[in-house]
Amino acid sequence: MATNNTAKNQLSQRKNNAPSNNGGGTNANTIQAYLKKMGPEFERALPKHMDADRLGRIALTTIRQNPKLLEASIPSLMGAVMQAAQLGLEPGLMGHCYLVPFYNGKMKETDVQFIIGYKGMIDLARRSGHIESIYAHAVYENDEFEYELGLHPKLVHKPAFENREDMAFVYAVAHFKDGGYQFEVFSKNDIDLVKQRSKAGSNGPWKTDYEEMAKKTVIRRIFKYLPISVEIQNHAAQDETVRKDVTEEAHSIHNEDYIQVEATEPDEEEGSEQSNNEQVDENLQKEAEGLFDKA
Structure with a gap:
């Protein structure tokens, strides 16, 4: 997707009005400015039922709640938000999708992984118009559970x-509008094997929302x-x-030399933010220019 050069020029003009980037992290006000300037690009990517301003507010709240995201490279962070926009999913606590920080050992920087949540997978499936209903459930040891495959598949829970x-x-289980259906069953061990292969297996939603991620895994299957x-299918x-960055195609994180970083608990207080009149760090400005030069 091409990026509007106007956004680059507007960011450059606001150089002296944006907050500073001290201590290796990025000030939340700076990220807010990036999200605002990227608004027109998000708007073009979003489905009609979603609003770029709302996406920007939700993304900023999600970023503020995880200080590790404030340490991420701006192009990677904006790229993850753009993925959410293109798929029409909202990041954060609703479980549609997650923004998970990773340390990129090859580039020596923190990048952001985009993870679709359980509700996001359900939403994508329903958009086909051929699904009557689709859902997933966890089975516990004392539940009554029986399933069999073959000519007459059966599932009772x-x-x-x-x-x-x-x-x-x-x-x-997915029920189709033509009367057909499909179901898939994973054992706890199956889920854990998937979790172990994930670079986010020890942090992010796998740590905070294990059951939801287990449901997402079997829905995805x-x-x-x-x-x-x-x-x-491509969205999934x-x-x-x-x-x-926002213009590059997404790549599987499993093909990169990443080192996982622990997600941080949300701060009870955001703390004092830098004055809007402070100048943006030169490195951050160069990063901004690089982000839009790739248009």
Whole structure:
């Protein structure tokens, strides 16, 4: 997607009005300025039912809640937000998608991985117009659970009312508008193997929302059996990818030399922010120019 040179010029004009970038991190006001200037590009990428201002506010809140994201490279951070815009998903606590920081050992910088959440996967599947309903559930040890494959597949799950104990399985079911259906079952061990292969396996949503990520994993597995378009299949393939900037194609994080970093708990207080009249650090300004020069 081409980036408007006007945004670059406007950022340059505001150089003396943006907050500073001290101590290796980026001031939240600076990121807010980037999000605002990227607004027209987000607007062009977003589906009609979403608003660029709302996306910018949600993204800024998500970034402020995880100080590690303030340490990420601006191009990578804006690239992750652009991925959310292009897929029409909102980052943050709603579970549509997540922005997870990683230390890039090759580039010696923190980059941002884009991860689709359980609700995001459900939303993508429903956009096909061929899905009557799609859902996933976790099965615990004391639940009554039975499934079989073959000529007449069968799945029965009756949750226990109390003392369900530990998770044992996760399953996903999709009912099609033509009357057909598809289901997939993963054991807890299957889920953990997927988690172990993920660069975000020890932090981010795998740490804070394990059951939701388990559901997302099994939903993602049945995508190949669903009557959905190539475009939506491609959207689902954006899961666990990273961009170097807003114009570059997303790449799987598994193909890069990344070192995971622990997500940080949200600050109770944001602390004092730098004055808007301080000058942006020269390195940050060069990074901004590089971001838009690739248009």
